[in-house]
Amino acid sequence: MSHLYLDESLDLVELAPGAIVELSGDEARHAVTVSRVRPGERVSIGDGRGVLVRGTVTETGPKRLAIEADEVFVDERPSPHITLVQALAKGDRDELAVQAATELGVDAIVPWAAARSVSRWEGPKAEKGRQRWAAIVREAVKQSMRAWLPRVGPLATTAELPDRLAGVRMLLLEPTAATALTDLGPDGRDLALVVGPEGGIAPAELERLIAAGAESVRLGASVLRTSTAGPAAIAVLNARLGRW
Template sequence: MQRYFISPEDIQGQQVRISGDDVKHITRVMRFEPGDLIICAAGNEVSYRVQLTDFAADAVFGEIVETLQEQSEPEVKITLVQGLPKSDKMDLIVQKGTEAGVSDFVPVETIRTIVNYDAKKEHKRRDRWQRIAKEAAEQAHRLIIPEIAEVTTLKEWLLQKSDSYDLVLLAYEGQPLSDRERQLDGESGLGDKPQILACDSLRAVLNGFPQARSIALLIGPEGGFDPQEVLLATQQGARPVTLGPRILRTETAGLVAAAIILYHYGQMGG
């Protein structure tokens, strides 16, 4: 059954109002008529079976016939903190991450970000990513639309938001710092830190946090995270983890890690 997202304000008693681009989809693409049934999700993890009743030029109206007891949202909320990738890879990351069960996305600029980020275009880019998240959420029968945060820097996010989660994970290859990198570390004011020689496996870290319900997952851009960023992240409580012996692309790593996390906590059929 076709699914559409509405706002709680669009529900008055048993009456539902659908507006925006979904009107065109209902009338011209799906060619629904009065009496047809659809599902409306109100964005608050509540959904309804709705019978269409009236059609106007800018809105479609329906009547709630049943409140559904759907449980498609994972109990473990994953925030994907994604280093901005080049090209249109972020579109794919948002789409597939939404399908997998990611709760929200935070695009971040990192030291090795390749794309030349244009703040003037941020509004249009966020609108596109939010639209992709909405369409993917409808397709995947999600009860919420994941939110796309404003672009920020990784450093700003670590200093302001990293303590808001039960667990912060950073996907990292675990390469040691070179002498030059350690010299830059001292010059950066981060202090004398030990070399990062290895990472714990993702499974081992998750085993140590059986009650985690909010997890931030940090994924680097094409070149991965700079060692300085890993040092700062660990200083802020992040746990560097490896996803296995193979190096994954930036658009693959977050999806794989999110699926592993949700499966580990029994939120993906496991």
């Protein structure tokens, strides 16, 4: 399997086989000095917006890598669009959820400061945490050879979620819900999966979000960790909605 490198500044949409594509900066440095990519090897370069170019490396330098394109793939963004609203969690459980969700095809991620979140992003820590999640997403996209790079939005409070998700069908993952996720049918709207922290979504938050139009759904009889609930739900939706 060839390596995938990302450069969002590249314009790959009109690219044709035979064209030379140059990668520069930190991505090229990583390819050449860390991964030790050499001329003659095959790699992929993506723009994070649906285009992947595969080809053979023709030149390398300390911060430069060039390939001759022989395949150009344009992936349409999957529909419906799926956003993961992941509550901040202790340890690395929220980061594990973000990584797995990205590999499974999530389209966007919103960090959520839930009432029961033990971890807190306050002040400058909020942007630092968002950047950390964005870096995890980027590496997961490269590992899974995805054409689309999900956006990680700024930290949201419970009060902010309805406005941030306006027009989106909001699904609250709640083990005691009467409706199973597998029973839901598409209604034409994009989806947002809201996953609580270790202690689950607080009753007051459930009431507030349901009043704003959210639906409470369950995955199954077992109670999943916050690190696995979102990815499991994404897998179910991928299969049920024809994204896979």
